[in-house]
Amino acid sequence: MKRAQIPVGFIPLVDAAPLIVAQEMGFAAEEGLDLLLKRAPSWSSLRDMLAFGQVDAAHMLAPVPVAAAMGLGNTGGPLSVMSVLSVNGTVIGISAALADRMRHQGHDFAFADARAAGHALIEAAPDRLRIAVPFPFSMHAELLYYWLSALGFPAPQSIDIRTVPPSLMADALRAGDVDAFCVGEPWGSIVVEHGLGALLLPGAAIWSFAPEKVLAVRTPWLTQEAPLAHRLIRAVWRAGKWLASAESRLLAAELLAREPYLSLPPEIIDRALSGGLTVTPQGLQRDVPGFLRFHLGDASYPWTSQAQWIAHQLAIRTGLDRAAALRAAAPVFRDDLYRGALGDLCPQLPQHPQRVEGRDSSNLATRAHPAPDNRFFDGQIFDPQRPQR
Amino acid sequence: MAEPLSVILVESDPDRAAQVSESLRAAGDYRLHVIADPTRLARQIRSLNPDVVLIDLENPSRDMMEELTLASGPLERPVAMFVDQSGEGLSTAAIEAGVSAYVVDGMQPARLKPILDATIARFNMVHRMRTELAETKRALEERKVIDRAKGMIMKARGITEEEAYALMRKTAMDKNKRMADVAQALVTAAELLS
Known part of the structure; x- marks a missing residue:
């Protein structure tokens, strides 16, 4: 046939x-x-x-x-x-200069706590933080706005979000055009590999689903x-x-x-697949469960x-x-x-296509039907029936 | 008489930029500005305030144009990708040729048509020439490697040129590989061992 x-x-x-x-x-x-x-x-x-x-x-x-x-x-x-x-599967990273400043101010690069990392970034950031995202309509942009405004950083007024295609992210850092970025893998790891910056957070630390x-x-x-x-x-x-x-x-x-x-080395690609990322050019390793699902x-x-x-x-x-x-x-x-x-391939599909986003449902999980957590870092929920904020 | 349209071409290849500007001069009265370095493209374009922007579809910096579609201030003119309203399939032709056009919102398709026609024609021609050139280069490159491998086999085995060539061709067929790949493998191996 x-x-x-x-x-x-x-x-x-x-x-x-x-x-x-x-x-x-x-x-x-x-x-x-x-x-x-x-x-x-x-x-x-x-x-x-x-x-x-x-x-x-x-x-x-x-x-x-x-x-x-x-x-x-x-x-x-x-x-x-x-x-x-x-x-999930994206990373937020910063330039080598900004990473140095944050390290001197005592940031631990734990790569997990969006609140701590956000406050550390705001403290170390220049007057007008320039952040690159791959496209104006992207989860990268939405997660950044959500994160920084929830922390009281008056986005978008005091940040300058610029479009930089994924494969050019390393070049933009090298040229000093941006201070921070949010990008899909493996382009964040490529930045680390070239010693041009460090990874600050996985996107999943802002919204885990x-x-x-x-x-x-x-x-x-x-x-x-x-x-x-x-x-x-x-x-x-x-x-x-x-x-x-x-x-x-x-x-x-x-x-x-x-x-x-x-057309890149498999070792770089494996980092996102395994959730084991190298977050600094010095080789600091961090494991992120559910990095990319x-x-x-x-x-x-x-x-x-x-x-x-x-x-x-x-x-x-x-x-x-x-x-x-x-x-x-x-x-x-x-x-x-x-x-x-997919009705016949997976009989246990969700009953109703609308749910409250950010409401952790891991207590409802069964062995046959695992439910990874669905949480915003600030504990907010989004109920499409009663949208707020 | 209306003001001549101002057109920006984002193109880092000076040859292609020259070709397109020549065609545009022939097509009408336009003010053409070429941007060769696409760093901070949105900013550069904002400061030039053009009516039309032409950019290679293969250029990843094209995504930076999309920022301009969200005009953030009342004085900024929003731009839109040219989507065919002329019913002549111009957008499809442009995309097939590998060029995309951004225009100030609300511009008449008729004013854009001659610009796009000229650009599409040039892009198609340059593309054909590039493909031919790349193919020719590759063929030459492969012949060089095959000749080198042939020489190695002749010396190592003490056989004639035809015999060496036949041996390589047979090996390629047996291994289900291209002859150039077999030759390259031999040359690489020889370099490693020497």
Whole structure:
């Protein structure tokens, strides 16, 4: 039987793994699919490749389809999210100069406590802190705003958030253009490896269950190609499950390291997969449980409350109507498609696609159905029925 | 007569920049400014305040343009990626050629069309030339390595040139590898052992 071909775009990042593994390990073939993986040079290019039909599905920053639904940013049409590709997996880092200052002020680089690290950063920061994020619509930007404003740092007035593509993060630090950054792995580790800076926190320390990348498609494509969409969700889900197993780690790092995927040493890639990061050029090691999740705890389930959290944050920042933003965002994350495609593979899917984000549900976990914690560092919750802040 | 449109081209390759500016001069009266160094792109563009920005799709700095779509002050003019409203598939053609255009919000597609047409044509041509050049270089490079490996085999085994070549070709076929790869492996191994 001839397999159906789907062109799929990705950005060279560790969290593109479910798509690469789906193709390389034969999960796509099991579903009768052949993924034609195309590496894109930037998020805006990838969004346009998707909008204009060069690819039919894409590895995408979770806020991009939500922003599009709210009419923010450039868009060639509505996008839908079929599943979450990865939860967490970003790092916040600082320039070598700022790291030195923080060390002298007694910061321990524990890489876990967002409150302590945040206060230490604010104390050591120059008047106007310049922070790089890969894209204006990204969890990187949202987590930074959330973190710094919860600590009383008047973001965005006193910080200067700039766009720097992941692969150019090290160059921006070298040129002295930025003081700090938030980026997906392995680009934070590359900065450390070049001795240009240190890692301060994993993104997970701000929100321990942040939807990072999603599997996005053009909304009209879904109506034309519903059966293909189904098979793609299944193939990617199986890849995520494979990635969640500890035995897969070595091979996964080797696969991702190859040309034309990341073209970087597997050792650097393994850091994000294992959660064992080197946080300073001097070699300080830190282990982060749940640093990057592909599967555990229904990581790939597209919660509408996740889309709504993003919409809420974007609305606050851009001054748009919050209720309207929440209404526009909810239908972007397609739990119905996910459920339809995976009903037989995983019978214990969440009953209701909306939950209170930040409410720790680990007490509800069972052995068969582990629930990783879902917490904001400041203990706040986000209830889409009663949004505050 | 309207003011000539001001156009920025973000392009670090001076050849391509020259080619595009030549085509634009032929297409109409435009004020063209080339940005070769994309560091702090958003800032540079803000200070030049252009009507149109053209940027290579392959340039990762393109993401910095997206900042400008969120105009933060009342005096700043928001920009938008040019999305085809002319119904001529111009955006798709541009993306296929590898160029993206950002315009001041609300600009008439008709005013942009000649600019894009000229740029797309140049981008396509330069792209073809680059592919040809890269292929030629690679072929030359491979022939050099194959010749070197052939010489090594002739010396080591005391065989003729044709025999050495045939031996390498057979090995490549047996191992299911390209002949250039077999040759490269031999050359690398010889360097390690010498």
